[in-house]
Amino acid sequence: MTPAARVQAAIEVLDLVIEAARSNGAPADRLIADWFRPRRFAGSGDRRAVRELAYRAIRACGEVPQSGRAAMLRVAAEDDQLAALFDGSRHAPAPIAADEAMAASGVAPQWLMDRLAASGVSETEAAALLDRAPLDIRVNTLRAGRLTLPEGAERTVAANGWRYPPEARIEQTPAYASGAIEVQDTGSQLTCEALSARPAELVIDLCAGAGGKTLALAAAMENRGTLVACDVDRTRLSRLAPRAERAGATMVETVLLDPNREIQALERFAGKADAVLVDAPCSGTGTWRRNPEARWRLTEKQLARYVETQARLLDMAAGLVRPGGRLVFVTCSLLDDEGATQAQGFLQRHPGWQALLPALPAGTARRQGIRLSPFHDGTDGFFVARFGCV
Numbered sequence: 001m002t003p004a005a006r007v008q009a010a011i012e013v014l015d016l017v018i019e020a021a022r023s024n025g026a027p028a029d030r031l032i033a034d035w036f037r038p039r040r041f042a043g044s045g046d047r048r049a050v051r052e053l054a055y056r057a058i059r060a061c062g063e064v065p066q067s068g069r070a071a072m073l074r075v076a077a078e079d080d081q082l083a084a085l086f087d088g089s090r091h092a093p094a095p096i097a098a099d100e101a102m103a104a105s106g107v108a109p110q111w112l113m114d115r116l117a118a119s120g121v122s123e124t125e126a127a128a129l130l131d132r133a134p135l136d137i138r139v140n141t142l143r144a145g146r147l148t149l150p151e152g153a154e155r156t157v158a159a160n161g162w163r164y165p166p167e168a169r170i171e172q173t174p175a176y177a178s179g180a181i182e183v184q185d186t187g188s189q190l191t192c193e194a195l196s197a198r199p200a201e202l203v204i205d206l207c208a209g210a211g212g213k214t215l216a217l218a219a220a221m222e223n224r225g226t227l228v229a230c231d232v233d234r235t236r237l238s239r240l241a242p243r244a245e246r247a248g249a250t251m252v253e254t255v256l257l258d259p260n261r262e263i264q265a266l267e268r269f270a271g272k273a274d275a276v277l278v279d280a281p282c283s284g285t286g287t288w289r290r291n292p293e294a295r296w297r298l299t300e301k302q303l304a305r306y307v308e309t310q311a312r313l314l315d316m317a318a319g320l321v322r323p324g325g326r327l328v329f330v331t332c333s334l335l336d337d338e339g340a341t342q343a344q345g346f347l348q349r350h351p352g353w354q355a356l357l358p359a360l361p362a363g364t365a366r367r368q369g370i371r372l373s374p375f376h377d378g379t380d381g382f383f384v385a386r387f388g389c390v
């Protein structure tokens with residue numbers, strides 16, 4: 001593909017991304033892969049370049065743009081070389097008209113910017129949510145016997161964490177194939193450390209998904225004790241078993257939950273767990289580095305639903321913890337509604353509990369919890385609170 005044809009391709013891809021954002025359709029990565037499937041003439045360099053252009057435009061526009069072309073014009077407004085490719089030649093975008101509308105630049109839709117500001121997130125800190133994320137890994141101590149790390153790693157503040165540049169490819173390395181390393185953001189690793197899971201304990205990971213945090217907990221527990229990984233999403237949870245096998249985490253027990261009747265499958269653990277992790281479903285404002293189009297999808301109504309579910313899951317989780325046990329609440333969000341305010345609500349509803357600020361090597365205290373952010377900590381954005389049952 002010529003450079004100009006790549007720009008036109010990115011515009012077409014962006015139209016699909018915009019439509020999907022409005023109709024809750026597929027994520028951008030999937031749309032890009034689908035767009036290329038019938039276009040066999042495109043090589044890997046073309047795919048990379050189109051993907052890069054599309055994501056540049058997604059990051060540049062705070063509000064949902066009116067069209068893919070308007071979004072690309074926003075990027076071209078600051079890049080003369082790109083603007084010159086709008087020349088109307090074969091497969092190229094049409095020339096730019098003098099009065100042509102372009103999308104407004106910005107970090108996120110205004111309502112979200114307002115919510116972030118009300119949560120103490122400055123505009124600069126919010127903008128850092130759109131940086132490119134590095135590739136962080138966790139050394140899996142269950143498999144790390146004779147580990148040779150792929151070259152180029154730097155230590156992070158996480159106990160077993162290392163960092164590579166964003167473009168690093170480690171999935172093909174022997175260390176990855178043997179299960180000795182896992183891809184996991186440093187912030188995510190730190191939220192697991194906040195639970196202080198120990199060998200021989202009974203630990204419940206209530207919202208385990210495909211088990212990113214479960215595997216870190218299994219390693220902290222040295223694969224000894226009981227680790228129960230739950231989720232309402234059968235597909236996500238089904239991905240956990242093969243990952244656990246690869247990681248040598250044979251202790252993991254999975255439990256599929258029935259939405260709104262979660263407790264039924266967990267009654268046998270009531271009042272018994274040493275520690276429960278609630279890595280709750282949330283808006284994901286802290287993960288825009290990886291999914292920048294997520295900010296175009298979120299609505300105030302969806303956010304309210306997340307907040308309601310988080311409170312319900314926290315209340316349920318409290319009933320699983322034994323006296324003297326601990327509960328860690330995590331969201332990958334910088335919004336107080338899903339963080340400090342949620343934690344405060346929990347403490348008001350449960351007078352027998354107290355907040356115990358987790359001692360983490362990064363992050364900033366935000367009322368009863370800790371906030372991690374790309375701007376301050378170089379991690380994805382998270383809120384983590386730790387509660388003790390007295």
Ligand SMILES: C[S@@+](CC[C@H](N)C(=O)[O-])C[C@H]1O[C@@H](n2cnc3c(N)ncnc32)[C@H](O)[C@@H]1O
Nearest residue numbers: 206207208209211212213231232233279280281
């Ligand atoms: C932030 S993700 C978890 C990510 C996972 N812990 C990890 O580290 O990869 C939130 C998870 O909560 C799950 N979830 C949503 N509603 C739930 C509910 N009512 N009970 C349990 N899990 C729920 C979602 O399916 C999703 O997998």
